[in-house]
Structures are given as structure tokens and as C-alpha cells.
Amino acid sequence: MEQKTLTKRNTIKQSHELNRASYKLGSLATDIIFVMISELKKEDKDFNLYEIKIRDLELKLGKRIDIKYLKKAVKDVMSNPIGLKSSDGSFTYLSWVSIFKFNATERKIYFRFDSELRPLLLEIQQNFVLSQLKEISQLQSEYAKRIYNIAKQWETKGTFKIKIETLQEILQVPKSLLTYSNFKLKVLLLSIEQINKYTTINLKLREIKEGRRVNEVILNILKEGPQIKETIQEERNKSGVNAVDSWLSN
Secondary structure (H helix, E strand, O other): OEEOOOOOOOEEEEEHHHHOOEOOOOHHHHHHHHHHHHOOOOOOOOOOOEEEEHHHHHHHHOOOOOHHHHHHHHHHHHHOOEEEEOOOOOEEEEOOEEEEEEEOOOOEEEEEEOHHHHHHHOOOOOOEEEEEHHHHOOOOOHHHHHHHHHHHHOOOOOEEEEEHHHHHHHHOOOHHHOOHHHHHHHHHHHHHHHHHHHOOEEEEEEEEEEOOEEEEEEEEEEEOOHHHHHHHHHHHHHHOOOHHHHHHOO
16 A cells, blocks of 8 residues: 655546546545546556545645545445446446545545546546646536536637537436526536636536527636636626626626
């Protein structure tokens, strides 16, 4: 076992295939997975078994971790596989880790990524996305964390279009959020609000309708610079209304 003090690495590198995979993890479980990914080194040939102090994990995420939620996060990671779907309809399910354990007495976690994830995390030569852990950890919603990563994949293009049902499948939303009005309010708009507030990209939503039904959405991606940030803050100050809502309504 390798006892590890977490580094200051902030970059998360994952393949496009993993980034668009279907899986459902809670907010803390998502943060922990991305912390684990950020610790991987390009010279790693295989995954190590790590032993990490909860205090070090809290310092890296910049927030306290309630043990009650940590227990749920461990269960999330162990019980929610990654779904990979091929264009011909074939599908594969992979486990995140081969072991993930919390030692309450020593306040440590132990983990090792499953070896089947090597092509998606360690052996990536092209078609990968880079995102920032410090930005992800500030997002409260697990859906915001995923949508942020999807947006980062398309950041250089400046826009991406996706079918509603495809995005719902990727995010593995519950039945209560399959109705578009609920999905828009509780997933899309909430995620965009958090992403625009806490990260260096800004998203603008456009809807594509077939008749009266919204079938697809387009997210325009702006890289936030000082001018954009100042404009958003000025709008918040002037109107007293959430700037994201007014921007989305344009």
C-alpha cells in the first residue's frame, strides 16, 4: 500500500468516452472521484492502492466532510457503475474502484481504481478533456459538476448541442426529472447558475423545439475574462436579480 499525502495537482484528465459515460454519483462522491483522478501521474502504468487522511482530503477540496455523507459517498462509488454505450447499441458497465474503504478510527480512506479504467484514465493519447478540480469542488450540484466537464470538452468549439434524452441518460436523472420543465428548472438552470458563478466558463442555454416540445438544447460556452465577469457583476448589482436568469431569458 502506498500511503499518500495529497498533492496540489488541480488538473483532471479523462477520456471523452468516460466524460460522456452514464453514471450517477452524489456531489461528494463525484468530488472524491475527481480528487483521485487529479492524483494520477502521466508516468503511472497502473493504479496504486492509496491511503489518504480525511483531513488531507478536506484541505484539497476546501471544505469539511461530514462522516455521514462520506459513508454515503463510499456506497455511491461502489454501487453505481459507469455505463459505456457504443454506436451499434452495445454497452459495457465498469466499476470505479476495486476497493474503497473508510477507516473511522484513523479517519482515512483507502482506494484503488479498477484496472479496466486504464484506457480511460492512464492510456489516453488523444480525445481527452482537461478540467479544474478547484472549480468542480465549488459546484454544489452533482449535475453541475458533470455539465461543467461536458462543457470543458467543447470549450474550444464554443458550443455544443445535445438531445434532452441523451443528456438525461448521461446524468442518470431520476424519473421525477424526466419531464422537461422539471429537468430545465432543477438540472439545467441550476447547473448553469452555479457554473457561471463559480467557474471560469459561462454558459448560455438555447432550446430547440419540434412543435411545442423541446427535444434538444444548445449550450454556448464563453471563456470568462475580466470584462465578462465585470458585466455579470454589474448586472447583478443593478437589477438585484440573478444575472444568470436574465441572461438565459434573452
